[in-house]
Amino acid sequence: MIPVRYADIDLSNGQVRDYPLSENVVRMFLGGKGLAAYILYQELAPGIDPLSADNVLILNTTPLTGTGAPCTSRFNASSKNVLTGGIASSNCGGTFGVKLRRAGYDGLIIRGKAPHPCCLMIMDGQITITDAQELWGLNTEETQHHFDRKYGCVVIGPAGENLVRYACAVSGERVLGRCGIGAVMGSKNLKAVVAYGTKSLPINDPKSFRKNVQKWVQGLQKSPTTGSFLPRYGTAFWMNIVNRKHMLPTLNAQQVKHEEAEQISGEYLTENYLTRNSGCVSCPIRCERRVMRDNREIKGPEYETLGLLGANLGITSVDWINEWNYQSDLLGMDTMSMGFTLSLAMEMSQRGIKDFGIDFNQPEAISLAIEKIAHREAPFDELGEGSAWLARKYGTEAFAMQVKGLEMAAYDPRQSQAQGLGYATANRGGCHLGGGYPIYFEALGPIEVNGRTVRGKAALTVLMQNLMDAISTSGYCLFTALGTLPPSLFKFGEKSVIPGLLGKIMLSIPSTHLLWKLMPGLLPINLGGLLPHPSVIRDVTGRKMTIGQFLQMGERVYNMERVFNTREGFDRHQDCLPARLVAEPSEPDQADTVVQIDKMLDTYYHIREWSNNGIPTQNKLKQLEIIA
Numbered sequence: 187m188i189p190v191r192y193a194d195i196d197l198s199n200g201q202v203r204d205y206p207l208s209e210n211v212v213r214m215f216l217g218g219k220g221l222a223a224y225i226l227y228q229e230l231a232p233g234i235d236p237l238s239a240d241n242v243l244i245l246n247t248t249p250l251t252g253t254g255a256p257c258t259s260r261f262n263a264s265s266k267n268v269l270t271g272g273i274a275s276s277n278c279g280g281t282f283g284v285k286l287r288r289a290g291y292d293g294l295i296i297r298g299k300a301p302h303p304c305c306l307m308i309m310d311g312q313i314t315i316t317d318a319q320e321l322w323g324l325n326t327e328e329t330q331h332h333f334d335r336k337y338g339c340v341v342i343g344p345a346g347e348n349l350v351r352y353a354c355a356v357s358g359e360r361v362l363g364r365c366g367i368g369a370v371m372g373s374k375n376l377k378a379v380v381a382y383g384t385k386s387l388p389i390n391d392p393k394s395f396r397k398n399v400q401k402w403v404q405g406l407q408k409s410p411t412t413g414s415f416l417p418r419y420g421t422a423f424w425m426n427i428v429n430r431k432h433m434l435p436t437l438n439a440q441q442v443k444h445e446e447a448e449q450i451s452g453e454y455l456t457e458n459y460l461t462r463n464s465g466c467v468s469c470p471i472r473c474e475r476r477v478m479r480d481n482r483e484i485k486g487p488e489y490e491t492l493g494l495l496g497a498n499l500g501i502t503s504v505d506w507i508n509e510w511n512y513q514s515d516l517l518g519m520d521t522m523s524m525g526f527t528l529s530l531a532m533e534m535s536q537r538g539i540k541d542f543g544i545d546f547n548q549p550e551a552i553s554l555a556i557e558k559i560a561h562r563e564a565p566f567d568e569l570g571e572g573s574a575w576l577a578r579k580y581g582t583e584a585f586a587m588q589v590k591g592l593e594m595a596a597y598d599p600r601q602s603q604a605q606g607l608g609y610a611t612a613n614r615g616g617c618h619l620g621g622g623y624p625i626y627f628e629a630l631g632p633i634e635v636n637g638r639t640v641r642g643k644a645a646l647t648v649l650m651q652n653l654m655d656a657i658s659t660s661g662y663c664l665f666t667a668l669g670t671l672p673p674s675l676f677k678f679g680e681k682s683v684i685p686g687l688l689g690k691i692m693l694s695i696p697s698t699h700l701l702w703k704l705m706p707g708l709l710p711i712n713l714g715g716l717l718p719h720p721s722v723i724r725d726v727t728g729r730k731m732t733i734g735q736f737l738q739m740g741e742r743v744y745n746m747e748r749v750f751n752t753r754e755g756f757d758r759h760q761d762c763l764p765a766r767l768v769a770e771p772s773e774p775d776q777a778d779t780v781v782q783i784d785k786m787l788d789t790y791y792h793i794r795e796w797s798n799n800g801i802p803t804q805n806k807l808k809q810l811e812i813i814a
Contacts, residue, residue, distance in 0.1 A: 193291050285381040300376065303317070338382065340379040452489075543555075603638065608650070624646050
């Protein structure tokens with residue numbers, strides 16, 4: 187294994203030291219969110235306030251970061267979750283992770299609280315803490331302009347400084363969006379983390395690496411999803427599909443379809459606003475949208491932003507959404523949590539519970555609301571606490587679209603049972619990616635899996651959650667998983683029975699995955715054309731890894747995060763959904779269009795080898811080499 191170096195930085199006293207990590211721990215978790223979860227479990231006492239100096243923020247990479255492997259410029263941020271009180275992880279593209287590794291560090295463990303606003307500077311192996319009082323109050327763009335353009339930066343805006351619970355951190359035009367990472371930085375008086383270096387990055391087998399990378403890039407470019415749909419339309423190409431399937435949260439998920447959703451679709455954005463597409467370092471997919479605003483090219487909105495600041499608020503104007511997306515990035519706020527918090531406030535006004543001065547279908551007041559939330563100004567300061575807090579105060583839990591405190595994504599799960607189960611069990615809260623993103627098979631992809639049936643959905647969810655965590659902790663973009671399906675699957679027409687037949691077969695297969703899940707040796711193969719990720723890890727690190735070992739690494743990460751949450755008091759009671767999703771059919775005349783969580787949860791726990799209360803058993807932890 188390639189050795190890794192982590193710095194342990196105490197902002198309270200300015201002390202900087204190396205943090206020891208054994209080769210065995212790195213072997214088990216590799217890097218990213220998995221290794222960060224392990225460190226957090228070791229370093230944090232249970233029950234601490236996420237916004238106190240006792241919390242720890244980890245910014246880290248993986249051995250693949252900066253190597254040029256497809257979609258591996260990403261880095262991770264982990265901490266105690268400001269919104270849920272459990273584990274937090276957030277993933278980001280851009281250049282910071284590459285710059286950090288070239289500066290000589292694979293990760294930073296940041297603890298304490300600086301006595302005044304500060305910047306953390308990592309320059310060619312040297313770490314210093316500098317004064318940042320002159321930067322306090324600046325937006326994220328102004329803050330980054332303070333530093334040389336060749337540096338990699340992670341900064342916060344006013345929302346983080348004012349401890350908005352869904353404040354994000356921004357790197358370039360990329361965002362560590364979820365779980366309140368920006369608020370954690372703000373609570374530590376940490377305005378910016380800046381990295382630059384010239385160190386070369388090791389690759390164990392350069393020849394095999396180049397061969398496998400070239401083959402993988404070609405595969406991604408041949409895939410209809412990663413080679414055509416995403417480059418052409420961005421993530422918003424899912425908008426029309428989700429709307430057509432009646433899975434688009436509309437008016438705070440009171441409805442699941444918007445008649446004018448086509449006007450905020452990827453196709454509409456491409457035809458009327460797109461200047462070009464772009465992407466992260468070493469990414470052949472290039473899904474980023476570039477649009478014009480005030481004669482200046484800026485980053486365009488992703489699907490989640492278009493959905494949650496669009497149809498979810500009753501808005502179908504890309505002009506407004508472009509404005510709010512840019513405004514949110516400048517202020518440093520997560521558009522997903524903000525979207526469902528705004529829509530909750532609007533429904534409360536609709537019901538006569540509380541009038542915040544914002545209403546569905548009325549965009550004019552939203553820009554002011556966003557600005558005032560970031561600065562914690564009345565009458566919108568309460569919205570800075572997030573939808574779970576707001577719901578508890580005003581008794582609106584039934585229609586607050588959050589799980590464990592984290593707002594959900596722009597996919598209504600009432601006709602996607604596995605996605606509903608994924609939301610309920612995701613470690614960081616209502617996360618579609620932490621939930622495994624099984625909706626790709628239930629609605630979005632080329633295989634037609636029946637979304638309404640609960641048959642096979644617990645096993646499918648476990649499988650996809652393990653896969654997503656394996657990919658994420660390795661440092662790959664999760665979209666690389668979407669490019670592994672054979673292009674031939676996309677060629678069947680609407681009248682073909684093949685996609686449906688494949689879906690039925692798929693629901694029968696995951697139940698057998700227990701065999702190789704328990705014994706990774708049953709998949710002692712790499713099959714680079716099917717799942718290239720393990721082969722590239724081997725090329726870079728020298729560590730032999732089969733598909734079975736790769737998936738078991740994801741399972742280990744998922745369980746490590748669950749162990750952290752369990753210590754914080756999480757159990758079966760938190761694996762639930764708001765009443766709207768389990769009691770109100772999305773199609774009023776079809777009773778099965780609710781999430782049947784009670785029919786899946788016991789099976790899910792059984793497959794995971796957890797107790798009936800959702801607690802990982804000692805046998806499972808021993809098998810995964812997790813000591814808790």
